[in-house]
Amino acid sequence: GAVVSQHPSWVICKSGTSVKIECRSLDFQATTMFWYRQFPKQSLMLMATSNEGSKATYEQGVEKDKFLINHASLTLSTLTVTSAHPEDSSFYICSASAGGTYEQYFGPGTRLTVT
Amino acid sequence: KQEVTQIPAALSVPEGENLVLNCSFTDSAIYNLQWFRQDPGKGLTSLLLIQSSQREQTSGRLNASLDKSSGRSTLYIAASQPGDSATYLCVPTQGGSEKLVFGKGTKLTVNP
Numbered sequence: 007g008a009v010v011s012q013h014p015s016w017v018i019c020k021s022g023t024s025v026k027i028e029c030r031s032l033d034f035q036a037t038t039m040f041w042y043r044q045f046p047k048q049s050l051m052l053m054a055t056s057n058e059g060s061k062a063t064y065e066q067g068v069e070k071d072k073f074l075i076n077h078a079s080l081t082l083s084t085l086t087v088t089s090a091h092p093e094d095s096s097f098y099i100c101s102a103s104a105g106g107t108y109e110q111y112f113g114p115g116t117r118l119t120v121t
Numbered sequence: 122k123q124e125v126t127q128i129p130a131a132l133s134v135p136e137g138e139n140l141v142l143n144c145s146f147t148d149s150a151i152y153n154l155q156w157f158r159q160d161p162g163k164g165l166t167s168l169l170l171i172q173s174s175q176r177e178q179t180s181g182r183l184n185a186s187l188d189k190s191s192g193r194s195t196l197y198i199a200a201s202q203p204g205d206s207a208t209y210l211c212v213p214t215q216g217g218s219e220k221l222v223f224g225k226g227t228k229l230t231v232n233p
Contacts, residue, residue: 012164038219049223050165099164101221108152108214110221115164 008034010102012113019090019120026086027116029100035080036102040110041073044097056083090120123148125224127211133230134201142196142227144211149189151213156185156196158207159226165210169196173216201231 009032019025029039038057042050054075056062062075074086083102087094097117101110124147134140146154153172157165169178169185171194177186184197194211208226215222 040221049225050221051223052220055220097162103219108219109155109167109170110214110219111167112157112165117162 008102008104008109008111010036010100010111010113012100012116014116015114016117017119019118021091021120022089024086024088025090025118026084027098027100027118029083029085029102029113031081031102031104031111034102034104034111036083037080037105038103039077039083040101040103041075041083041085042099042101044099044115050099053085087118090118092120094118095120123151123213123215123222125211125213125222127209127224127227129227130225131228131230133232136201136203136231136233138201138231139197139199140201140229142198142209142211142229144194144196144224146192146194146211146213146222148213148215149192150216151189152216152219154185154187154194154211154213155221156183156194157210157212159210160207168209198229201229203231203233205229205231 013028041053044050053068054062054064056077064070077083099115101112128143155170156168171187182199208228210226
């Protein structure tokens with residue numbers, strides 16, 4: 007089956023610093039990748055959609071200058087949380103789609119804690 | 122705007138029971154519908170995907186049905202096991218955008 011990895015699986019950073027999260031499709035080419043955020047006991051919320059070689063499309067209320075998304079290749083997308091603050095602490099999950107069936111394959115998630 | 126409702130919000134059953142999880146969605150313009158499970162602090166595990174043209178899908182002890190026109194899907198779990206304990210999510214893929222819409226899920230606990 008299609009496998010999506012995320013790195014790191016968890017990260018702790020200090021307030022004001024930036025952190026980068028990688029999302030890779032390991033055995034397929036992902037035409038579209040999605041980034042989600044999940045706060046404790048809440049549903050997953052879509053943050054942005056990215057297509058390879060194009061600028062990401064952000065959902066309403068998501069600051070594009072704070073959450074930088076780069077989809078440089080068909081197998082890699084990165085999310086950089088800039089000038090992180092404690093309220094950015096959350097579980098970040100990516101998914102990838104190869105088109106066709108519109109099935110999305112999810113990564114295992116990255117737990118970000120900002121101190 | 123698509124909204125997903127899952128009933129019940131939580132369910133606790135003894136091991137071995139057959140059970141049904143219900144899902145309703147407001148916009149029938151979907152590409153497909155996926156059922157996922159999420160364990161605490163973990164990512165999503167895909168269970169079943171039903172294309173919009175299909176009525177049901179089966180995988181092992183799981184069977185999912187889809188009635189797109191009425192905006193309903195059900196997940197049937199046969200002979201439940203403690204390892205089935207997780208939150209189950211019914212997730213339609215919006216037509217035209219590929220966006221997934223998440224509800225709050227059903228938290229299932231299967232007691233040994």
